[in-house]
Amino acid sequence: MRRETETVARRLVRAVRQIIGMPDYEAYLEHCERAGHAPRLTEEQYLKEFFEAKGKGVRCC
Amino acid sequence: MLLWGGISALGAAGFGVLALSRGETVNAAWLLVAAVCTYAVAYRFYSRFLAARVFGLDERRATPAERFNNGRDFVPTNKWVLYGHHFAAIAGAGPLVGPVLAAQFGFLPGTIWLVIGVVLGGAVQDFTILFCSLRRDGKSLGQMAKEEVNPAAGAMAMLAVLFIMIILLAVLALIVVNALRASPWGLFTIACTVPIALLMGWWMKVWRPGRVGEASVAGAALLLLALVGGGWVSAHPTLGPAFTHTGVALTAMMIAYGFVASVLPVWMLLCPRDYLSTFLKIATVLSLGVAILVILPPLRMPALTPFATLGEGPVFAGKLFPFAFITIACGAISGFHALVASGTTPKMIERESDARMIGYGGMLMESFVGVMAMIAACTLDPGVYFAMNTTPVALAQASDVMRHAGFVVSPETMQALAARMGEQTLIARTGGAPSLAVGMAQIFAGVTSGLGGKALTALWYHFAIMFEALFILTTIDTGTRVGRFMLQEILGHAWPRFRETSWYPSVLASSALVVAAWGYFLYQGVIDPLGGINSLWPLFGISNQLLAAVALCVGTTILIKMGKARFAWVTLAPLAWLVTVTMTAGWQKVFSSDARLGFLAHAASLVGSVDPNAPRLVFNDRLDAGVALLFMVIVTLLIVTSVWEWWAVLTRSKPAVTREAPFVESAYAAGD
Numbered sequence: 001m002r003r004e005t006e007t008v009a010r011r012l013v014r015a016v017r018q019i020i021g022m023p024d025y026e027a028y029l030e031h032c033e034r035a036g037h038a039p040r041l042t043e044e045q046y047l048k049e050f051f052e053a054k055g056k057g058v059r060c061c
Numbered sequence: 062m063l064l065w066g067g068i069s070a071l072g073a074a075g076f077g078v079l080a081l082s083r084g085e086t087v088n089a090a091w092l093l094v095a096a097v098c099t100y101a102v103a104y105r106f107y108s109r110f111l112a113a114r115v116f117g118l119d120e121r122r123a124t125p126a127e128r129f130n131n132g133r134d135f136v137p138t139n140k141w142v143l144y145g146h147h148f149a150a151i152a153g154a155g156p157l158v159g160p161v162l163a164a165q166f167g168f169l170p171g172t173i174w175l176v177i178g179v180v181l182g183g184a185v186q187d188f189t190i191l192f193c194s195l196r197r198d199g200k201s202l203g204q205m206a207k208e209e210v211n212p213a214a215g216a217m218a219m220l221a222v223l224f225i226m227i228i229l230l231a232v233l234a235l236i237v238v239n240a241l242r243a244s245p246w247g248l249f250t251i252a253c254t255v256p257i258a259l260l261m262g263w264w265m266k267v268w269r270p271g272r273v274g275e276a277s278v279a280g281a282a283l284l285l286l287a288l289v290g291g292g293w294v295s296a297h298p299t300l301g302p303a304f305t306h307t308g309v310a311l312t313a314m315m316i317a318y319g320f321v322a323s324v325l326p327v328w329m330l331l332c333p334r335d336y337l338s339t340f341l342k343i344a345t346v347l348s349l350g351v352a353i354l355v356i357l358p359p360l361r362m363p364a365l366t367p368f369a370t371l372g373e374g375p376v377f378a379g380k381l382f383p384f385a386f387i388t389i390a391c392g393a394i395s396g397f398h399a400l401v402a403s404g405t406t407p408k409m410i411e412r413e414s415d416a417r418m419i420g421y422g423g424m425l426m427e428s429f430v431g432v433m434a435m436i437a438a439c440t441l442d443p444g445v446y447f448a449m450n451t452t453p454v455a456l457a458q459a460s461d462v463m464r465h466a467g468f469v470v471s472p473e474t475m476q477a478l479a480a481r482m483g484e485q486t487l488i489a490r491t492g493g494a495p496s497l498a499v500g501m502a503q504i505f506a507g508v509t510s511g512l513g514g515k516a517l518t519a520l521w522y523h524f525a526i527m528f529e530a531l532f533i534l535t536t537i538d539t540g541t542r543v544g545r546f547m548l549q550e551i552l553g554h555a556w557p558r559f560r561e562t563s564w565y566p567s568v569l570a571s572s573a574l575v576v577a578a579w580g581y582f583l584y585q586g587v588i589d590p591l592g593g594i595n596s597l598w599p600l601f602g603i604s605n606q607l608l609a610a611v612a613l614c615v616g617t618t619i620l621i622k623m624g625k626a627r628f629a630w631v632t633l634a635p636l637a638w639l640v641t642v643t644m645t646a647g648w649q650k651v652f653s654s655d656a657r658l659g660f661l662a663h664a665a666s667l668v669g670s671v672d673p674n675a676p677r678l679v680f681n682d683r684l685d686a687g688v689a690l691l692f693m694v695i696v697t698l699l700i701v702t703s704v705w706e707w708w709a710v711l712t713r714s715k716p717a718v719t720r721e722a723p724f725v726e727s728a729y730a731a732g733d
Contacts, residue, residue, distance in 0.1 A: 020146075020149070023273060031130065031132030049133060055539075056542075058397075058401060058404060059535055059536045
């Protein structure tokens with residue numbers, strides 16, 4: 001039961017992060033694991049690249 | 062089927078009540094019913110037709126997010142989550158301000174345009190561009206124009222975007238300046254967001270890297286503290302005056318802020334502020350919806366005001382046709398969305414079929430925000446509404462009509478209202494934001510006092526102002542930045558080194574140029590005796606609608622090249638309407654012989670005047686006329702080149718080659 005609540009809470013946090021457009025290094029690590037390769041970026045590099053890409057996006061009127 | 066018949070009938074009844082009401086007040090509930098039923102029917106039937114028959118969305122086709130999944134920008138995302146993300150990216154101040162200004166014509170014209178326009182125009186545009194980009198590895202609108210229409214069209218689209226960006230930033234900055242003018246409470250709260258965002262940036266990047274959640278919670282708490290603290294500051298004998306500034310001083314602050322924010326690394330200021338504003342945006346939109354449902358306020362504005370046909374409105378000049386349709390751009394159809402729908406969103410779609418809900422459905426939601434803004438503005442007494450949204454000069458010109466229509470309010474009433482909102486004055490607070498905030502404050506205060514608490518009207522008013530100003534500032538940060546990238550790209554053709562986004566001389570020079578450009582229009586708007594919004598908002602509306610025309614041209618080209626010419630009316634019909642509306646509006650703004658409406662006529666009326674400001678006003682009128690003409694010429698050229706391309710493809714003198722990415726089978730369809 002406690003375990004289930006934890007996963008639900010974690011999924012909720014992840015969803016909120018995605019909606020707001022926040023970085024999520026943990027999700028990146030999971031992605032690498034699924035894709036079957038070692039992470040190519042350290043957390044620092046990941047954040048740097050994430051924010052760089054973010055600066056090029058538009059927000060609407 | 063019975064259910065959908067019922068929903069259609071209910072929607073029709075809603076519109077019937079709205080349209081037939083004469084003299085008596087109508088409840089906002091009818092407006093909501095009419096809008097929501099129309100959205101539901103359109104989504105169920107029209108968007109399904111677009112998805113299945115026109116675009117042929119294919120579950121089995123892998124999306125760019127699946128094919129290029131890199132865990133960063135290309136990420137397959139749950140459709141509900143992406144819906145939220147996309148909505149937060151498209152909805153800004155536009156759908157809030159446009160309807161408030163268009164309330165000058167009464168609640169009916171704006172509401173009909175919001176609802177019909179979105180269903181047949183805006184949502185179709187967003188969906189089409191999203192689909193086109195989805196099939197082209199997430200390419201941008203400019204790239205698609207270049208590849209599918211021709212290189213000249215690509216260059217023109219890019220130029221159009223840059224100019225539009227400048228006008229957009231100027232008008233949005235003007236709204237903030239007008240909302241914060243002589244308002245220590247508002248200015249203190251908004252000023253606090255800068256150190257709060259810096260703290261959050263430092264928290265999540267330096268102190269505890271990656272702990273974005275913690276930083277955001279702390280930021281949100283500090284934001285509320287700043288909001289409450291603003292009330293104390295405004296009453297303070299020394300701090301109050303220190304945060305009380307004129308429009309010109311605020312303009313200087315905005316310009317300095319825009320420059321600094323666009324030069325700093327994004328994690329420092331831009332991103333954290335963006336998080337706060339997105340939180341606030343989603344939470345406030347949801348609670349406003351609930352609050353309107355709880356209160357169901359009566360609309361005090363009539364369905365139609367005399368200004369609809371007279372065309373001498375004090376908020377902005379011009380008759381209902383065409384000006385209602387350019388005043389409300391965002392919420393009905395907004396060209397800017399084409400940039401988002403061909404930006405981050407197509408890179409995150411998990412399945413092709415999700416595009417229907419995100420592209421079409423996302424825009425319906427924005428239209429709904431527009432309807433709520435319309436409701437909030439129309440719950441105000443018309444006298445109050447006009448006193449807030451016009452300058453004394455404009456009000457004097459329209460005073461006969463106003464008195465005749467009964468749109469009068471005593472100075473004492475206005476003073477009492479200002480005191481309740483915690484402001485020094487609410488007269489001539491043009492730009493739409495303050496009147497929306499008063500409307501929202503009254504709705505929210507109704508809920509809090511209904512729940513047994515205090516009315517907290519002044520707090521709610523400043524909450525609403527903060528809500529609007531926060532995401533306008535975010536648009537100013539990102540817009541200046543994107544404008545800078547575009548300028549660097551353009552100047553890079555002449556001097557290649559300019560293109561390097563990390564070469565500081567280029568960064569500083571191009572940022573300064575972009576800021577100077579919108580800053581100029583902002584400053585002129587602030588000192589304009591007719592209140593700036595009067596000339597800048599129509600210019601923005603025209604430019605935004607013309608960008609939509611560009612997007613629809615690209616969409617039509619792609620549909621024709623896909624061999625779907627028999628369905629091309631889905632984009633051609635809104636395109637034809639938009640071109641008619643915007644070209645008429647543009648023509649009238651430039652050439653009308655009425656000095657209140659036409660830029661050139663206004664300039665001519667001032668030539669030889671003894672007013673020391675006359676030469677400056679004349680110059681600005683001519684500049685505005687030039688900008689409007691430039692937009693019209695760019696779009697005409699783009700339409701001509703597109704039609705040329707369509708003709709060539711349809712007569713088979715040119716093979717129909719699209720740059721669609723080849724089909725790759727999706728792993729999701731194969732059963733994960």
